[in-house]
Amino acid sequence: MKHSASAPIRISTDFPLPIHVQIKDQLKMLIGLGMLQPGDSLPPAGQLAEQLQVNRNTVNAVYTQLRDEGLVLMQKGRGTAVASNPQVTAFRIRQQPLYEQARHLLTEASDKGLPLDDLLLACFAYRQLFSLQSKPEPVWLLVECKGHDHLFYRQEVERLFGIQVRIAFLDDPESSVLEAMKEADGIISTLNHADEVKSLAARIDKSVLTIGATLEPAALLQIARLNPQSTVAFVCLGKNGGEWMLRKVAEAGIDHMNSIPVGIGQTDLLQQLIHSADYLYASAAVYEQVQQLAPEKTRLYPMVLEQSSLSLLQDVRASLHS
Secondary structure, eight states: EEEEEOOOOOOTTTTTOOOHHHHHHHHHHHTTTSSOTTTEEEOOOHHHHHHHHOHHHHHHHEEEEEEHHSEEEEEETEEEOOOHHHHHHHHHHHHHHHHHHHHHHHHHHHHOOOOOOHHHHHHHHHHHHHHHHHHHOEEEEEESSSSSSSSHHHHHHHHHHHHEEEEEEEEEHHHHHHHHHHHEEEEEEEGGGHHHHHHHHHHOOOOOOEEEEEOHHHHHHHTSSSOTTOEEEEEEEHHHHHHHHHHHHHHHHHHHHHEEEEETHHHHHHHHHHHHHHHHOTTTTTTHHHHHTTTTTTEEOOOEEEEEHHHHHHHHHHHHHH
């Protein structure tokens, strides 16, 4: 893990944005601009809290939010670092034009002697007053559990729809999931939990799009060629995600190895498999963590949307833009 210098973050108690939003958006900008590169460590939460004179829990909450967005990895005993994954790459590509426009706007305002804080508030007020006539973006909600690679599904839907997608976890209280579903214009479930999500949606008279994923054919072929005596671990965010990974391999008729599903949080079992397994196939959500623990044994489990799901989302996208 590489180390970065102290993050050049500043906060203002006079500015009407919550402190945690100020910290989070500055860290996201450092990542988006490449000033924090994949593998770079973020300052320890206690250190950054002391630097900014804020509560340590505030920084911990920001780091957790960044982790949930796929931008950082949090490892016990090793700290928090910028992730090296497709989410970070896509985020940087999306943010570059936005940051360039912000730089241009603020530079021009400064040259004209305009108060920058007032300008930012004026932008917000103008948007609220005069941008409401435009058609608002539809709110799409992905409903999954925390054990499957929900980051993959979310990223694929965002890539195809070109908008941010919210996520609700079935592991959370049912009331919060239902509330999120009520606020959504469209609901997406994965085949993993389709019946459960449809049952909830029926209670508020809403329909659900169901999508599924599978393993890339080249990776299936690679696994099929493994020695029959091999012990292979399938690692995901939770054990149920690992079981899904194993099941996809078995559905392809590949069942000649000793296969074991495991979640990244099952520390004891994972440590045991790091030493005893011949290969560890990790989903994209946990690949970097596993690769750091066992670089020679770790292989990526590359997921792709099933063709029927891809066609469904493309059809929905076309209808959104028609």
